[in-house]
Amino acid sequence: MNETGKVLLIDGMSFLFRAFYGSAWGGAYRQTSTGVYTNAVYGFTKMMLDYAELVRPTHLMVGWDVASRESLVRSQWFDGYKSNRTAPPDELIPQFELVKEITAAFSVPNLGCPGYEGDDVLGTLSTRLAADGHEIVIATGDYDSLQLVDENVSVKILKNGGKHEHYDPASLRALRGIAPEQVVDVKALMGDTSDCIPGCPGIGEKTATKLITEHGNLDNLYDNLTSCTPKMRSKLEEHREQVYLSQKLATIIRDVPVEFSMEEAVWAYDPETVLNKFDELEFGRSLATRVG
Template sequence: MALLFRSFFATAPMRQYFRKADGTPTNGVQGFARHVLSAQSIVRPTHLAVCWDMGVHTFRNELFDGYKANRPAPPDELKPQFDMAREVSEMIGWKNFGTVGMEADDTIGSIIHKWKGEAKITVVSGDKDLLQLLNPSTTIALTKKGYTEYNIYTDQRFKEEYAIEPSLFADVKAFMGDTSDGYPGVKGIGPKTALKLIQSYGSVDGVLQALDELKPAQRSKIQENEDMLKLSLQLARIHTNVPIDAAIDDCTLPIWDRSKFDQLTMEGYSLISRHAQSLMR
């Protein structure tokens, strides 16, 4: 979904929607697929999975009404492309995953948990929250610019930069909050202080058990927002127990041939077809 949004807004300001013959815009869909193909050519995986949000309402909305409530409605030109993106992904032959009530992040986390002993995994996304999923067999490639630039995080790099275990990144987020996702954390505690607290006390629970050791101002802020802190941790923590009803070999890369190129072109996705052919020359 992050790649779909990113691709849509990369061309929408110039009103480059790459419409089909019937007028349906395809800019987000085609950009998404081209991004995945480019990532595939860089990472050179043997298997590939695409994870989707399945609607805007998830268990996190049940926990907190304000979750992502500050996000504007998608533009009309983007709305039809949500279903189209998954259809195109299936047409290409990529294995798709998504569970109603859960976010794509939770599906990604569950795939990592299920197959971390069987594969080296690279996650391509623009979502920094995924850093909490890092482990010795998992790398996070955060999108930077265009289709080919990534900010690569390994388990080792994260530990060197943050001096905490990756799983504790959710505890840091619980203190600092997330304006994009719409939860406040503890008002008055920013990223630097949040990280320092987790470095010093090991977790949200560790900080709460050591309140007497904190400066009066910090202690007061946390005590006043303790319920929201605990709720923010629930919202920030990615679940890794979503059922993944597949074997790893179900994600084997599809075989490209002339019929696949022709089908994409016939369906109005000529940019994807041309991009795929250029990468395979």
């Protein structure tokens, strides 16, 4: 039997975008003396070290989006999926590759799969690894990941100021009033404007949560529409197809064909390699003192 460990799974895009915008509010972007933008990479590195120190994992992996919006499997299901997304700032674009040089310096695997999103990669990894008995901690800014919570999987949702909310099955129930398996059905009803998931017009988070907690799940709700007010029943009947499409779009895919090696994911690195990369990117002493 393989030895089990504690695996930290990082949502790369969540970390990188949060690092970029968290350090760009003043309009001054960190750069090297040769003009290479590094503010997002610097912030990402700091956050990765913060969570590694907090979680103390035996293994660490980073999941990434690797596809354009048009090539995503969800875009084949719904043409409008994430259609509101704009191009990232010019100062951020070169840092997408630069950040992977940083993770490589730490010997951390960068994992992605064409057509799928980072949370699908993390969902697949967490499902496989939890089944093998590992303890999983996911660090992300995406509340969709709460559907992955179970006895072996906890989720830390990034908040402003370097804080986070910690979710396990008990705290998810206490803080949001739902079980992990109900997360998707609530999203199916309320939709998500950030991802262009339509949901049911006129139903917000509070009503969606109430309907799902009362009925248990979406199927039971639709099997018992007579228990709803005439206005609510009409709304749900009219948008039934759209609601079930939203459920499909919001469901994290857990069988992505992504390959990984636990040996390569061991959280152990050569300090000299890391410090050389820090010097190259002119990170200064504050991060260097944390590497040893």
